[in-house]
Amino acid sequence: MEVDGMFVETHEVEADNLRFDQLTVGAMFFNMRYFKKVVREYAIRQRFIFVKLKATRKKYSIQCKEAGCKWRITGVNRMTFVVVKLFIAYHTCTTKIRCNDHPLVTTAWVAETCLHLFACPEDVRTRIIREYIKMHWGITISYWKVYNAMNNILEIKCGNVEDSCRVLPAFVVEIMTRNLRSYMRVFQQRDLRPRGDDKFACLFWTFGPCIRSFRTLRPIVLVDGTHLRGKYLGILLIAIGIDGNNGLYPLAFGVVETENEDSWQWFLILLKSYRMRHLAANFRSNFKDLLLERLFWRAA
Structure with a gap:
């Protein structure tokens, strides 16, 4: 069949998990988790609800939720497999789930x-x-x-988001190593509890090619902010330039908790400091090349 542009096989993909004829006395399953999955899907197919009588690592026993119904199944863990010790397959109740x-x-x-x-x-x-x-x-x-x-x-x-935030400092180091003259700075609030994690505060990043291309853009910088969506909200700040074709060119990005005067001041100070640092580095590099060129011609 085709669902929203994707082709999905019409047969059951996990056919082994859905072979309910395996539910017989003496049937064996790989482990307890596999056995529970088969029983759950059997109840979903048959449109009834069960309750647990005993659920341990060694034994799993359930019965139909309706009072007086004799449907029951019990699986026992035998070291390397789970065997069905008791299975009453018929229902004496007439009530089934009628809702969707x-x-x-x-x-x-x-x-x-x-x-x-x-x-x-x-x-x-x-x-x-x-x-x-x-x-x-x-x-x-x-x-x-x-x-x-x-x-x-x-x-x-x-x-998940929590694990991604924990590896964010390592990701910053990797970006600055792989992309020359890129700059990323992450701020975290220290948690003084014995096993507390540091809380993410804000993040600023800009890539080297973006800053180096600023000299070819028009001498103007536009800034704006937008709300982030997801489990943890925040504000995404961005600084952009305009090229010769009136196109937008990204320069720097920042993620802050709220959009206020302090967050904008923090973002613009980092943008200005790194931009001036890059200009100074280019000036020193160009001056050094010019000096070496003059010394070469003088020596010649």
């Missing part, structure tokens, strides 16, 4: 089920997730559950 959603269809389960649909993070779409669950499982889940599942998929593929 299912309590066992959690955000984590939706993310794990739809993870194989997306090869790269740019392809993750809420519409694809919702239509896939509707077509393959017959369940219409809410938008917020789909949205949270999309965020879980992105976190699995790209990592």
Whole structure:
């Protein structure tokens, strides 16, 4: 089938996990997590809810939530595999879930089920997730559950925001090493607690080619700011120049907590200081080349 421009195989991708005929007494599974997944998907297919009787590392036993129903299954961990010791497959209750959603269809389960649909993070779409669950499982889940599942998929593929902030200083050093004359500066608020992490405060960065090209632009700098979206809000500050074709050319960027006089003053001071530092470096380099050239001609 085709979902939002993407071709998805019509057969169940995880066919081994969905073979419910394996649920018989004496059936063996790889581990307890695999066994729980099969039982959960069996309950979703059959449109009923179960409750846990015992859930440990050695034993997992559940039964139908309806009072008096005899449906029950028990799996026991046998070192390297899980074996089904008890399974009553028939229901004595007549009540099934009539609503479109299912309590066992959690955000984590939706993310794990739809993870194989997306090869790269740019392809993750809420519409694809919702239509896939509707077509393959017959369940219409809410938008917020789909949205949270999309965020879980992105976190699995790209990592979370907290881990990215922790490696930000190393990323700054790598950028300054790989891009000559680039400048990045990250500020963090120190956490004095024994195991507290430093809190991200603000970030300023500019790339060497952007600053070096300023001499070919018009002698004017435009600044603006915009709000960031996501889990952690903030303000993105930017300084741009104008080239000969009236095109916008980025010069420097900054991420601050709020847009006020202090944040703008901090951003413009760093922009001016690095710009003057770069001009001084160019002046010293040009003066040195001119001096060496004169000494060469004088010696000749």
